Amino acid sequence: MSEIKAIHVVHATWCPHCHPTTVEPMKAKAAELGVDFYDYDIDNPEQANKADDLVRGHGDWAEDYLIPQVFLEMRDGTLRHVLSGYSEGVELTKRGVENLLKSPYFDGDTSAR
Amino acid sequence: MTVIHLQDSIVEIARSFLATTVKCQHCGGQAAMEYVGDGSIGLHVCPERYVSRIIGYGSQFDTGRFMGFVQKAIQGAQEVEAGDIRVASRYAWDLGLARESNDPILKEMYWTQNYRRTRSEDPDGVGVFFCANGDSFFIQPLKNDERLCGKCRTS
Numbered sequence: 001m002s003e004i005k006a007i008h009v010v011h012a013t014w015c016p017h018c019h020p021t022t023v024e025p026m027k028a029k030a031a032e033l034g035v036d037f038y039d040y041d042i043d044n045p046e047q048a049n050k051a052d053d054l055v056r057g058h059g060d061w062a063e064d065y066l067i068p069q070v071f072l073e074m075r076d077g078t079l080r081h082v083l084s085g086y087s088e089g090v091e092l093t094k095r096g097v098e099n100l101l102k103s104p105y106f107d108g109d110t111s112a113r
Numbered sequence: 114m115t116v117i118h119l120q121d122s123i124v125e126i127a128r129s130f131l132a133t134t135v136k137c138q139h140c141g142g143q144a145a146m147e148y149v150g151d152g153s154i155g156l157h158v159c160p161e162r163y164v165s166r167i168i169g170y171g172s173q174f175d176t177g178r179f180m181g182f183v184q185k186a187i188q189g190a191q192e193v194e195a196g197d198i199r200v201a202s203r204y205a206w207d208l209g210l211a212r213e214s215n216d217p218i219l220k221e222m223y224w225t226q227n228y229r230r231t232r233s234e235d236p237d238g239v240g241v242f243f244c245a246n247g248d249s250f251f252i253q254p255l256k257n258d259e260r261l262c263g264k265c266r267t268s
Binding site for chain 2: 060084086087091092104
């Protein structure tokens with residue numbers, strides 16, 4: 001059983017680093033693992049507060065913080081920030097997501113956790 | 114998968130994994146990565162020497178120091194505020210490196226020219242440029258096409 005309980009992604013609908021680069025593959029991985037998936041649109045007032053709380057408490061916080069930001073909620077109750085978008089370009093964000101999905105977090109090897 | 118060795122420096126990792134070429138919003142050309150000083154500061158600079166972005170690399174977020182660097186670089190052309198700086202943590206897993214730690218490998222701090230709060234379409238405005246000789250910033254009207262700082266032009 002995966003040690004991941006849920007995947008959380010802070011995003012915006014207009015952001016190419018978020019769609020289709022990050023949200024869709026992370027959602028697909030959550031479905032594959034059978035874990036919950038939550039996405040928070042920073043332009044949706046109801047979701048923005050939760051997004052701010054997540055980023056301020058666990059992520060890369062700045063007044064105008066980067067999106068996307070990905071968090072893993074573990075079964076032990078911890079919440080881990082695992083990825084922020086790359087201002088250097090969408091191709092680096094894409095590479096980061098692909099690498100994250102190949103990482104020990106998702107391949108069943110717990111040695112690097 | 115590459116394994117990080119202790120001697121791998123933040124600067125080397127930044128050069129190896131974070132160097133990109135982006136489209137310049139000033140001229141539409143390609144802005145490539147250049148480095149300042151010891152390499153802990155990276156820039157996206159186009160062939161016309163316009164600076165699209167300044168990036169600081171470090172083991173921690175030292176935004177005060179980074180803001181000071183940016184403020185000095187733009188030489189009073191505008192004020193840098195905390196909200197102009199954005200930050201990111203980079204980990205082994207998203208860089209594709211093997212390392213048995215959950216700690217970030219490096220932290221990045223970004224300042225982007227003509228973005229959000231400071232965005233302007235004024236054709237008579239000024240911008241921040243980086244001397245083609247590669248060691249100093251200078252300010253000039255966006256319409257101008259000097260590629261050297263004042264000191265290099267007169268020497």
